[in-house]
Amino acid sequence: MEKLILRRVDRQNEEMILNFGPQHPSTHGVINFLVETDGEVLKRATPDVGYLHRSIEKIGELVGYPGFMPYTDRVDYVAAMFANEGYAIAVERLLKIEVPQRAQWLRAISCELCRIASHLVSVGTMVMDIGAFTPMLHGIRERETINDLLEALCGARLTYNYHRIGGVAFDLPEGWRDKVLHFLDHFDKFLAEFDRLISFNEIYVKRLANVAVIPGPMAINYGLVGPNLRGSGVDWDVRRDLPYGAYPNFKFDVPVGKGFFGTAGDSFDRYYVRCLEMAESSKIVRQALDSLPEGEITAKVPRNIKPEAGEALGRVESARGELAYYVISDGTNKAYRVRARTGSFTAMCIIEDISRGLMVADLVALISSLDVVAPEIDR
Amino acid sequence: MNAPAIKNQDLSKGPGRTARGVVLATLAVGFGLPTILLAAVLVLSPLSKPAMLAAALRAAGVDVSGWSQTGQYALWLVAMAVLALILVSFGAVISGMTVWWEMRVSARMQSRIGYNRVGAAGFFQWIADAVKLLLKEDLIPADADRLLFRAAPYFVLVGFALVFVALPFGESLIAADLNVGIFYITAVTALVVVGILVAGWSSNSKWALFGGMRSAAQVISYEIPAGLAVMVPVLMSGTLSMQGIIRSQGAWPWEWHALTNPFALVAFAIFFVAQLAEGNRTPFDLPEAESELVAGYLSEYSAFRFALFFLVEFGNLWVMSAISVTLFFGGWQVPFAGPAVFEAARGTGDLPGLGWWGLQLASMLVFVAKTLVLLNVVVWVRWTLPRIRVDQMMSLCWKYLVPFAFVCFVATLLWQILVARVPATAPVVGGLMLVAAVVAGFSFLRLTRRNISAVGDRVDFTNW
Numbered sequence: 001m002e003k004l005i006l007r008r009v010d011r012q013n014e015e016m017i018l019n020f021g022p023q024h025p026s027t028h029g030v031i032n033f034l035v036e037t038d039g040e041v042l043k044r045a046t047p048d049v050g051y052l053h054r055s056i057e058k059i060g061e062l063v064g065y066p067g068f069m070p071y072t073d074r075v076d077y078v079a080a081m082f083a084n085e086g087y088a089i090a091v092e093r094l095l096k097i098e099v100p101q102r103a104q105w106l107r108a109i110s111c112e113l114c115r116i117a118s119h120l121v122s123v124g125t126m127v128m129d130i131g132a133f134t135p136m137l138h139g140i141r142e143r144e145t146i147n148d149l150l151e152a153l154c155g156a157r158l159t160y161n162y163h164r165i166g167g168v169a170f171d172l173p174e175g176w177r178d179k180v181l182h183f184l185d186h187f188d189k190f191l192a193e194f195d196r197l198i199s200f201n202e203i204y205v206k207r208l209a210n211v212a213v214i215p216g217p218m219a220i221n222y223g224l225v226g227p228n229l230r231g232s233g234v235d236w237d238v239r240r241d242l243p244y245g246a247y248p249n250f251k252f253d254v255p256v257g258k259g260f261f262g263t264a265g266d267s268f269d270r271y272y273v274r275c276l277e278m279a280e281s282s283k284i285v286r287q288a289l290d291s292l293p294e295g296e297i298t299a300k301v302p303r304n305i306k307p308e309a310g311e312a313l314g315r316v317e318s319a320r321g322e323l324a325y326y327v328i329s330d331g332t333n334k335a336y337r338v339r340a341r342t343g344s345f346t347a348m349c350i351i352e353d354i355s356r357g358l359m360v361a362d363l364v365a366l367i368s369s370l371d372v373v374a375p376e377i378d379r
Numbered sequence: 380m381n382a383p384a385i386k387n388q389d390l391s392k393g394p395g396r397t398a399r400g401v402v403l404a405t406l407a408v409g410f411g412l413p414t415i416l417l418a419a420v421l422v423l424s425p426l427s428k429p430a431m432l433a434a435a436l437r438a439a440g441v442d443v444s445g446w447s448q449t450g451q452y453a454l455w456l457v458a459m460a461v462l463a464l465i466l467v468s469f470g471a472v473i474s475g476m477t478v479w480w481e482m483r484v485s486a487r488m489q490s491r492i493g494y495n496r497v498g499a500a501g502f503f504q505w506i507a508d509a510v511k512l513l514l515k516e517d518l519i520p521a522d523a524d525r526l527l528f529r530a531a532p533y534f535v536l537v538g539f540a541l542v543f544v545a546l547p548f549g550e551s552l553i554a555a556d557l558n559v560g561i562f563y564i565t566a567v568t569a570l571v572v573v574g575i576l577v578a579g580w581s582s583n584s585k586w587a588l589f590g591g592m593r594s595a596a597q598v599i600s601y602e603i604p605a606g607l608a609v610m611v612p613v614l615m616s617g618t619l620s621m622q623g624i625i626r627s628q629g630a631w632p633w634e635w636h637a638l639t640n641p642f643a644l645v646a647f648a649i650f651f652v653a654q655l656a657e658g659n660r661t662p663f664d665l666p667e668a669e670s671e672l673v674a675g676y677l678s679e680y681s682a683f684r685f686a687l688f689f690l691v692e693f694g695n696l697w698v699m700s701a702i703s704v705t706l707f708f709g710g711w712q713v714p715f716a717g718p719a720v721f722e723a724a725r726g727t728g729d730l731p732g733l734g735w736w737g738l739q740l741a742s743m744l745v746f747v748a749k750t751l752v753l754l755n756v757v758v759w760v761r762w763t764l765p766r767i768r769v770d771q772m773m774s775l776c777w778k779y780l781v782p783f784a785f786v787c788f789v790a791t792l793l794w795q796i797l798v799a800r801v802p803a804t805a806p807v808v809g810g811l812m813l814v815a816a817v818v819a820g821f822s823f824l825r826l827t828r829r830n831i832s833a834v835g836d837r838v839d840f841t842n843w
Contacts, residue, residue: 016585018585018586024673025673026671039592040589040593040769040770127765130765130766131661131662131664131764131765131766131767132661132763132764132765132766133485133489133762134485134488134489134762134763137489137490137491138489138490141489141490186834186835189833189834189835190834192833192834193830193833193834196830197763198765201764201765203662203764203765203766203767204765206767206771207765207766207767207768207771359768359769359770360589360671360672361671361766361768361769362768364671
């Protein structure tokens with residue numbers, strides 16, 4: 001950082017240093033990029049993170065196991081269900097308890113709905129960053145219905161706090177199943193309309209195809225996860241390859257970027273993989289609602305949770321890729337260490353490498369195609 | 380402590396009814412304001428000619444023929460000044476109303492409600508916004524070039540206002556029918572880019588500089604295809620005068636320039652795209668690309684200076700639509716009312732007869748209607764398309780628009796020599812192109828309908 005500031009004095013090379021953020025319309029939260037540009041072409045864009053650090057991991061050591069659950073919502077508030085689920089799974093592994101089947105199904109349903117909501121925000125803001133406003137609001141409109149559904153399910157629209165250690169908080173409300181199915185019928189048609197409206201728009205495709213290509217091996221090296229990794233053509237999905245919860249019971253495809261309009265791993269692939277994933281999530285929710293088992297929604301969990309000393313890892317496939325909680329217990333009622341590994345943070349790392357030689361407008365496309373969410377970077 | 384009772388609002392019932400007085404006031408202003416301004420243009424623009432002015436005053440009982448030369452000149456100057464004021468006011472009002480209309484249309488496209496607070500359908504929002512901007516502090520950044528920063532909005536405003544000198548409204552309704560009309564308009568609109576460039580430079584902000592540079596590159600590049608495309612109707616009419624170009628067309632669609640020659644249609648497409656780019660409209664809104672440059676050259680502007688930029692940006696919609704209508708879509712030509720009808724209605728007296736004024740009104744209505752249709756297309760494009768990138772913007776201009784505009788130019792030359800000389804070809808070509816246009820429009824509507832029903836939606840014009 002000091003080097004950058006020093007170099008500003010150097011008038012020999014005609015570079016401009018821009019503070020792209022922390023308050024900038026397309027950084028999606030408070031992130032700063034130190035951008036060195038030569039006209040419209042970027043020399044380099046250095047991410048500067050930490051504006052949203054809230055010590056959530058430290059809080060996990062200070063409050064009890066169940067008490068940390070509402071905090072996990074804040075790890076990734078665009079897709080809070082997954083942050084709940086990952087932590088719940090990690091603590092359940094510490095406690096060695098079996099989650100009832102119905103609870104696992106409910107977890108899958110709520111998570112997949114949340115994935116659709118999160119992807120709608122992702123593709124919507126991406127479209128907006130490319131300059132089209134209307135498709136974004138169409139996405140937000142559909143997300144509103146999901147918010148209503150999840151509100152009916154757990155009483156919250158953004159930070160759900162729905163998953164509990166050993167199960168979920170509430171059973172399905174009356175008539176909820178039909179509402180979800182009704183929404184999904186509409187939503188599948190909406191996806192087709194969204195593609196017609198913007199995904200295959202000539203200008204949109206030209207803006208994203210072959211821009212900011214991340215080859216598969218590079219994506220693996222940088223630890224990209226989730227749709228960003230799959231966009232680069234790497235076929236990896238925690239739901240399928242390290243199955244957890246109810247997922248082994250569902251049939252779904254894992255969309256992989258294969259250069260739909262350009263090179264595998266370009267911005268369009270990362271975008272379109274998300275569009276395809278929404279359709280898959282819709283399939284999973286349908287299957288889960290059809291095969292929903294009866295029974296309890298929580299396991300018998302002691303009131304005062306005191307796991308034996310040990311450690312556990314809970315990995316889930318979040319909307320932003322693999323989300324892992326690593327929890328160490330020292331046998332007391334508070335965790336010795338809680339660590340959250342999130343997809344956005346690694347996605348930020350790759351920006352500096354990829355951004356060389358891009359244009360300013362491409363940087364915006366790159367950032368939004370990686371779908372970084374500021375609180376998930378910093379926690 | 381008691382929590383305040385949350386009012387349980389039933390959203391399914393829709394918004395409450397607007398009070399009748401508010402609706403009436405909105406309708407009165409919404410239709411009254413443009414009507415008054417257009418009526419003033421209707422009356423004043425023919426009367427601002429010295430002979431007509433003298434005749435009108437004589438009819439009113441004031442004989443100016445006895446006045447000194449200077450006195451008559453001063454009188455005419457006053458008339459022109461009033462007309463200029465009216466025209467600029469019209470530009471400002473139409474700009475504000477375009478903002479309101481665009482916001483309502485975009486809200487409709489995006490499943491939002493849109494303006495709905497001030498007046499019926501939020502119509503007075505543009506006035507409220509303007510008043511708010513006037514009351515705001517006029518901030519000038521500490522390191523800005525104060526003189527240039529203050530001057531920039533006036534360049535933009537002047538570039539916009541001067542266009543109205545040669546912008547037609549009807550058969551005899553034009554401030555000055557310059558014999559170099561379209562050339563003059565192309566020249567004065569270039570002032571706008573000077574203003575934007577100055578704004579970008581003087582703000583001493585990196586974002587503003589980016590915006591200013593992009594704007595300069597964009598507007599100057601796109602003036603070339605625009606200028607070449609303009610040459611096509613000029614070739615077809617044999618004049619640069621705006622009224623002359625309209626007079627060489629007819630009232631019916633097959634007599635319009637755009638539909639009498641396939642190359643003119645292509646030229647219109649090129650001109651339209653270039654005008655979008657010069658007006659900084661999506662997909663060419665690069666100079667103020669919000670997601671990239673925050674607000675581009677506008678970043679540091681506030682209050683009244685910002686309002687001026689805003690006014691020009693939206694006023695330009697009217698200007699670009701009116702120019703396109705003039706050049707390609709028959710302007711104010713009224714069906715069944717050729718030059719002979721106008722001549723007959725005018726009579727032989729010093730002042731034209733009442734029928735002539737009626738015809739002028741009809742021609743004005745035709746022109747306004749056509750312009751509003753095109754204006755809506757611009758709005759529609761803006762809320763549908765994403766933004767293109769700088770390099771794509773340049774390559775679109777230089778690799779596609781400029782060569783195609785050249786081709787159209789040369790082809791029109793040949794067309795005028797080889798085809799247009801034979802009078803029998805005009806109805807054939809016009810008829811064929813009209814049929815093609817109708818078929819294209821019809822299939823477009825069918826596709827739209829199919830797309831709407833594919834989502835389980837239906838065409839619905841209620842609930843505005």
